[in-house]
Amino acid sequence: MKSIYMDHSATTPVDREVFEAMVPYYTDIYGNSSSVHSQGQKAYRALEESREKVAALLGAKPNEIIFTSGGTEADNQAIITYLAKNPKKGNHIITSAIEHHAVLHTCEFLAQQGFELTVLPVNSYGEVEPDTLRDAIRPNTALVSIMHANNEIGTIEPIKELAAIAHEAGAVFHTDAVQTVGKIPVNVTELGVDLLSASAHKLYGPKGVGCLYVSKGVRIGSFMHGGGHERNLRAGTVNVPGVVGFAQAAEMAMQRLSSREAPLAGLAKRLTDGIFAAIPNTRLTGHPEKRLPGSVSVCFDYVEGESILLMLDNHGIMASSGSACASGSLDPSHVLLAIGLPHEAAHGSLRLTMGKDNTEEDVDYILKVLPPIIKNLRVMSPLGQ
Numbered sequence: 423m424k425s426i427y428m429d430h431s432a433t434t435p436v437d438r439e440v441f442e443a444m445v446p447y448y449t450d451i452y453g454n455s456s457s458v459h460s461q462g463q464k465a466y467r468a469l470e471e472s473r474e475k476v477a478a479l480l481g482a483k484p485n486e487i488i489f490t491s492g493g494t495e496a497d498n499q500a501i502i503t504y505l506a507k508n509p510k511k512g513n514h515i516i517t518s519a520i521e522h523h524a525v526l527h528t529c530e531f532l533a534q535q536g537f538e539l540t541v542l543p544v545n546s547y548g549e550v551e552p553d554t555l556r557d558a559i560r561p562n563t564a565l566v567s568i569m570h571a572n573n574e575i576g577t578i579e580p581i582k583e584l585a586a587i588a589h590e591a592g593a594v595f596h597t598d599a600v601q602t603v604g605k606i607p608v609n610v611t612e613l614g615v616d617l618l619s620a621s622a623h624k625l626y627g628p629k630g631v632g633c634l635y636v637s638k639g640v641r642i643g644s645f646m647h648g649g650g651h652e653r654n655l656r657a658g659t660v661n662v663p664g665v666v667g668f669a670q671a672a673e674m675a676m677q678r679l680s681s682r683e684a685p686l687a688g689l690a691k692r693l694t695d696g697i698f699a700a701i702p703n704t705r706l707t708g709h710p711e712k713r714l715p716g717s718v719s720v721c722f723d724y725v726e727g728e729s730i731l732l733m734l735d736n737h738g739i740m741a742s743s744g745s746a747c748a749s750g751s752l753d754p755s756h757v758l759l760a761i762g763l764p765h766e767a768a769h770g771s772l773r774l775t776m777g778k779d780n781t782e783e784d785v786d787y788i789l790k791v792l793p794p795i796i797k798n799l800r801v802m803s804p805l806g807q
């Protein structure tokens with residue numbers, strides 16, 4: 423049976439070259455990067471070279487990068503420790519209704535601790551409109567956190583404008599760029615952000631490693647108590663093999679980004695057009711143009727996303743749906759509700775996120791398999807009658 427992976431927004435496979443770059447740091451150069459002896463010094467050099475490579479991908483300086491255990495930790499650390507370290511900046515925080523839970527739940531946690539929280543609405547494309555932020559910002563706003571691109575619907579946010587608005591009001595700006603780093607050019611200076619989170623496993627690197635970019639002059643704190651690793655900002659023995667893998671993945675992403683080819687955009691268009699041509703009562707979710715390359719997200723009326731996923735999986739196609747979440751609840755995702763989809767439509771959501779190894783044949787196979795699946799599910803559904 424065919425096996426087609428189209429869930430790259432959830433995670434990506436580790437690139438063979440990334441894996442090979444990591445192996446020696448498990449087997450030969452296994453020293454603790456804090457140790458004084460030669461083993462430790464070799465690991466330390468690898469760590470610092472990796473920091474340069476990851477910084478280069480983001481247009482940052484190496485000393486502005488802190489390695490973390492992933493995107494979730496970077497989001498938590500950015501938001502929680504910035505507020506803890508800068509109590510005089512105010513106690514109001516702003517985020518958006520479509521953030522990843524690593525940001526949204528962190529902000530909700532802080533609201534329970536006494537911070538004032540504003541959750542900005544988005545328009546029907548999932549964009550945070552700059553005026554919405556302008557109206558919500560206050561003199562006591564300490565931090566604004568808006569994601570660079572959404573993981574479910576692919577919409578890319580106008581970060582540059584949003585960050586400028588935050589800065590005019592004296593607030594610091596954090597962006598969760600886990601979905602964009604490695605997929606589109608991300609430059610911290612151009613975006614004008616103070617804090618940015620990234621994760622290796624979304625760009626063909628290993629799971630369990632990511633980074634937080636902290637602009638020079640922005641004060642954050644350590645999230646855990648322990649040793650003085652990462653300039654006292656991230657205690658714990660550094661995952662050197664993971665970091666080396668992250669750096670290799672970053673280097674390869676840079677090469678892909680500079681090759682100027684946009685094969686994924688073409689594949690996504692082929693898939694989207696094919697779906698709309700073959701399946702009636704379908705809606706595109708997210709912005710039609712300002713979206714992640716390779717991201718196709720749609721909703722089919724009268725069907726259940728979960729059932730589509732199971733039927734697709736029977737045909738070797740791996741995708742995901744915003745209508746089923748990790749908790750196993752059948753509530754549609756907060757993102758689909760935030761863009762104003764009615765519950766019935768949001769239930770039939772399907773997300774196909776392509777990666778560099780997907781082909782035109784993959785797309786054509788999906789276009790052969792998907793329409794009859796939807797048709798059959800609609801025949802069986804009481805909603806489809």
Ligand SMILES: *Cc1c(COP(=O)(O)O)cnc(C)c1O
Pocket residue numbers: 431432491492493494495522524569571572573598600601621622623624630631632
């Ligand atoms: C995957 C993802 C995260 C979480 O990153 P981890 O490294 O898995 O913790 C955070 N934000 C977004 C937008 C993501 O897609």
